Amino acid sequence: MTDLIQLLINGLAIGSVYALAAIGFVIVYSATGVxxxxxxxxxxFGTFAGVAMLLNAQLPWPVGYGAALLAMALFGxxxxxxxxxxxxxxxxxxxxxxxxxxxxxxxxAALLAFGSWxxxxxxxxxxxxxxxAGATISGHAVAVVIVTALMVALLWLLFFRTSLxxxxxxxxxxxxxxxxxxxxxxRLLALSWILAALLAGIAxxxxxxxxxxxxxxxxxxxxxxxxxxxxGGFGSLPGAIVGGLFVGLSEVLGASYVSSAYKDLISFGxxxxxxxxxxxxxxxxxxxxxx
Amino acid sequence: MLACNDxxxxxxxxxxxxxxxxxxGRDETVALIGANGAGKTTLLQAISGLNPxxxxxxxxxxxxLAQLGSDHRVALGIxxxxxxxxxxxxxxxxxxxxxxxxxxxxxxxxxxDDLARAFDLxxxxxxxRRQLGWSLSGGEQQMLAIxxxxxxxxxxxxxxxxxxGLAPRLAEEVYExxxxxxxxxxxxxxxxxxxxxxxxVADRAYVLETGRIVLQGTADDLKQNTRVREAYxxx
Ligand SMILES: Nc1ncnc2c1ncn2[C@@H]1O[C@H](COP(=O)(O)OP(=O)(O)O)[C@@H](O)[C@H]1O
Ligand SMILES: [Mg+2]
Numbered sequence: 359m360t361d362l363i364q365l366l367i368n369g370l371a372i373g374s375v376y377a378l379a380a381i382g383f384v385i386v387y388s389a390t391g392v393x394x395x396x397x398x399x400x401x402x403f404g405t406f407a408g409v410a411m412l413l414n415a416q417l418p419w420p421v422g423y424g425a426a427l428l429a430m431a432l433f434g435x436x437x438x439x440x441x442x443x444x445x446x447x448x449x450x451x452x453x454x455x456x457x458x459x460x461x462x463x464x465x466x467a468a469l470l471a472f473g474s475w476x477x478x479x480x481x482x483x484x485x486x487x488x489x490x491a492g493a494t495i496s497g498h499a500v501a502v503v504i505v506t507a508l509m510v511a512l513l514w515l516l517f518f519r520t521s522l523x524x525x526x527x528x529x530x531x532x533x534x535x536x537x538x539x540x541x542x543x544x545r546l547l548a549l550s551w552i553l554a555a556l557l558a559g560i561a562x563x564x565x566x567x568x569x570x571x572x573x574x575x576x577x578x579x580x581x582x583x584x585x586x587x588x589x590g591g592f593g594s595l596p597g598a599i600v601g602g603l604f605v606g607l608s609e610v611l612g613a614s615y616v617s618s619a620y621k622d623l624i625s626f627g628x629x630x631x632x633x634x635x636x637x638x639x640x641x642x643x644x645x646x647x648x649x
Numbered sequence: 650m651l652a653c654n655d656x657x658x659x660x661x662x663x664x665x666x667x668x669x670x671x672x673x674g675r676d677e678t679v680a681l682i683g684a685n686g687a688g689k690t691t692l693l694q695a696i697s698g699l700n701p702x703x704x705x706x707x708x709x710x711x712x713x714l715a716q717l718g719s720d721h722r723v724a725l726g727i728x729x730x731x732x733x734x735x736x737x738x739x740x741x742x743x744x745x746x747x748x749x750x751x752x753x754x755x756x757x758x759x760x761x762d763d764l765a766r767a768f769d770l771x772x773x774x775x776x777x778r779r780q781l782g783w784s785l786s787g788g789e790q791q792m793l794a795i796x797x798x799x800x801x802x803x804x805x806x807x808x809x810x811x812x813x814g815l816a817p818r819l820a821e822e823v824y825e826x827x828x829x830x831x832x833x834x835x836x837x838x839x840x841x842x843x844x845x846x847x848x849x850v851a852d853r854a855y856v857l858e859t860g861r862i863v864l865q866g867t868a869d870d871l872k873q874n875t876r877v878r879e880a881y882x883x884x
Contacts, residue, residue, distance in 0.1 A: 521747065524740065524748055531739050534735065536737075537698070537699060538735070539751065540722075540752040541748070
């Protein structure tokens with residue numbers, strides 16, 4: 359029982375990271391139609407932005423986190439200007455291949471800058487341990503779940519309560535109509551890339567203390583985030599959240615109760631099952647929403 | 650108010666508009682009539698800044714629009730209810746309406762008066778204000794498209810086939826509203842295949858055939874014109 363509580367919290371924590379990565383992926387996909395194959399490397403960059411600010415520059419927590427997220431926001435804007443704007447008139451496949459190329463470049467750049475030796479990114483709450491029903495629970499894991507819940511609430515407010523967010527949804531649904539309404543479409547598209555980079559940054563900063571920070575960590579995260587969006591429903595934000603949590607839980611529980619050798623097999627097995635049986639995922643993509 | 654001078658618009662090799670010259674004066678309602686594929690939508694999209702112009706120019710209130718993006722054109726007062734309505738399907742009626750105010754709305758400024766005016770014109774929209782766009786009927790979507798275009802506080806309203814796909818009675822109802830909007834003093838350029846309805850609200854009209862203006866005149870003159878009667882009025 360105490361084991362189970364621990365496992366559940368750890369599964370939710372790692373699932374939260376996948377969920378945030380998946381949300382960023384879905385935001386970009388809905389707004390621009392681009393399947394961002396560099397999404398995992400975005401998270402890796404988030405972790406290493408933390409390494410640079412907190413370990414290398416030794417900045418205090420709030421400043422270090424702020425600087426890392428600012429760097430990620432700038433990176434999202436750069437990605438929009440350097441990759442998306444020049445290629446947006448090209449076939450979507452070209453842009454997708456572009457994201458693959460940039461992903462590889464990002465990984466190699468990180469390797470050059472940080473080397474292949476893994477880092478341990480600290481957490482401000484790593485010395486905090488909670489005891490719930492006799493189970494010792496890592497403060498960091500709880501913090502990750504809380505921060506993720508907060509982020510989801512903030513995103514909901516943005517998308518449903520501000521004209522900026524409503525404009526972003528409009529652009530995702532019908533870009534031509536959005537132009538006719540006088541929306542500054544390019545700005546809103548740039549904002550979706552920035553938002554995706556920020557969410558990846560937060561995911562990366564929270565993931566660092568759970569895994570070792572390693573420049574090759576992007577690929578497994580991309581696979582998990584991708585599995586999350588398939589299981590939850592491609593293009594659906596609630597689906598990304600549910601799918602991410604599901605993948606995290608199945609991975610942690612599978613590693614403990616079945617075998618750690620099979621933990622990925624379980625989540626990918628379920629993903630393939632969804633692809634075969636219910637390709638629209640749990641939430642399905644409401645076709646009407648896409649116009 | 651609006652002038653297109655010798656306008657040519659092409660999609661790659663396909664020339665959709667060739668040397669189109671037309672004018673819309675202040676407070677006028679002008680109709681552009683033409684069969685499917687004549688180039689009507691192409692013209693409205695060029696005016697709104699969605700299609701690049703190959704040659705010629707579009708002038709609004711004395712200034713060329715050539716360098717302006719679509720957002721600036723809306724800010725100048727050019728607003729469009731596009732072909733096929735293009736309601737945002739996943740936004741509520743109210744979100745669809747409020748979105749169109751971005752060009753004039755300041756931080757925290759109320760849009761209540763504008764919403765009330767749109768709901769006065771189209772009471773059905775008020776009943777449906779919290780429903781998502783996709784759930785509306787065709788007629789309601791058309792009303793929302795026009796109401797949304799009005800929320801931008803336009804000086805020139807562009808309507809692209811507002812009768813398209815509507816049952817005759819509904820199409821007439823939509824045109825009653827168009828007449829009401831015209832009577833309130835707004836300048837309108839309406840594009841139609843339904844010649845009877847378009848000529849019923851227009852002061853003047855142009856006839857477009859395969860990208861060229863072939864006829865123009867007052868609505869009354871065109872109703873009597875043999876060519877228009879045979880080709881477009883079916884009698
Ligand atoms: N996006 C496009 N790409 C290529 N050709 C187009 C495009 N849109 C319209 N056309 C062509 O331009 C011509 C005019 O089309 P359109 O302006 O839609 O006519 P209308 O609105 O009068 O039915 C047609 O021959 C059509 O096939
Ligand atoms: Mg048309």
